[in-house]
Amino acid sequence: MANGNALLDARDVTIRFGGLTAVSHFNLGIQPHELVGLIGPNGAGKTTIFNMLTGVYKPTEGEIFVGGVSTHDFKPYQITALGVARTFQNIRLFKELSVLDNVKIGGHIHYKYSAAAAVLKTNRFHDAEEAAEHDAIELLKIFGLEDRADYYAKNLPYGDQRRLEIARALSAQPKLLLLDEPAAGLNDRETRDLLQTIRDIHQRFDIAILVIEHNMELVMELCERIIVLNFGKTIAQGTPAEVRANPVVIEAYLGEPAEAAGI
């Protein structure tokens, strides 16, 4: 059985692609309302872990529990229904749809009705659509995007696209939000804004957040707990201060000290 009150519990998760072990024996427990960072050099397996958590990949070994439910046989959309939403490293918005529709699709699991209800425009249709519209506008207001609700998503500036992706994920009303490099490609100012936004939504929606990030400053300032990954293995975890002082982490990022390498 899984740890009862953990939102997410990944146990001894390993995935192999052919002969390559991308992630080995990864363990992670996330409690409600936690803010956890996942860092590591390029190719350490961070996004692979995200893909396993959200059901895109199936772990070769080990098991992942969301809210105490094993997600082994779950498809991505079923895991979303359990309360896990994500953003993508390379933005994956619905480019040719409006900003508003992007957010509405994010809330798909909450505002569904049958095709017959849609065709006949029953009361259920009107209620669901009204709720979807209302909630989507509210979310867009939080992200300051409400006056661009009618724009095609692809026409937003890059920084706004990143924010819209977060808004879309929040629209699924998740308990756990996975952010895959939310600050990638943002300048310093935008990164500061993003930091504030993530803090805000963490408070406002009372959700747990797991964030992958390369920007050390952001991770150190944002997260309560950090996990460091290298070559698919967890090499360190702890508070930002602990991680920063850990020689193994410094080595992974900067390489071995010259003397130790015997040069």
Place this chain on the structure above:
Amino acid sequence: MVACFHFCPLPSAFCLHADEGKRVTKSLPWWLRDFLWLALFVAVLVGLAYGLEAIPIAGIAYYNRILVIMGINITLAVSLNIINGHAGQFSLGHAGFMAIGAYFSAYLTYYHFAPSLDKMPAGTQQWLMQNVFLVIAVLCGGLLAALAGYLVGLPSLRLRGDYLAIVTLGFGEIIRVLILNIDKIGAARGFSGIPHWSNFFWVFLVCGLTIVISWRLVQSSVGRAFLAVREDQIAAEAMGVDTTRYKVKAFVIGSFFAGVAGGLYAHYMMYLNPQMFMFVKSFEVVAMVVLGGLGSISGSVVAAVILTFLPEGLRSVKDYMPGGRDPRMVIYSIMLIVLMLTRPQGLLGRRELWQVFGRKKKRDQSEAPPVQ
């Protein structure tokens, strides 16, 4: 443009602004509102049907026939647009679905309904039963086509793009070859003797319903899920959209209407031949959808109208050619090529007709205008 024109008395379905639609629904229960619009639509259609019969123009029957074929083409294009344009599943098997609907409904009528109708005394009751039988036969044809759509939709869970196109193309051919080998429905001789039950009224009723249903779907959570699948399958799945289910749903809905259109076609032409449902027919429908703009319902309608009338309108070109050669299909092809070169996104792109005109009126400053 007749088709476009008389669908306009359905503003609740075409309403752009959600508020207006809501106000109407608040004052009337939804079933009553829809029923009233339907009644009005039926009345207009009946009036038009009688009017067309009565107009004393030479060769009115010819124009009437082209109008009916146009209505069937619109139904086919709009239904394929649900699969290709909205859900983004490239299907080349629409002629197959149409053939299933056509042959199955014709089979029912020829072997079951028509004989029992003949036993009835002529009169109003017989006329009424004829139309009831037609509806039943055509609906059954549509349902069987929908079942086929379900079966074809299943491989689309695994296949994407070109691969799916080839599978659906193969499906269409399988259906044709199957029909070619069933003697009871005429095989290679063709299926003749189908009663002439379908007419202008039924074709355009179905055509209007297809457009309204397609429009209402795309404005709903179902339609948004279709669009999400088209835009980005991985992201759609991550947002909780069961992509498998919605792909199959699109196939089922699209093939149902193709089957219904096929049934009406059978009862209008009174003769079916497997040659009518070659893959060329599928391409014709795909050309309509692509020409109009993938994902644009009004685009499909406009393109279906143009592509129905164009080959007919070009018939007169022959008179000016030396030696009486007929270059109309050459001109038709050249026009298609030129259109695709100049507007690769189709006539309307992904917008609807009124959005295109609305944009021109506003003279939007940016190249990248808002959706509405």
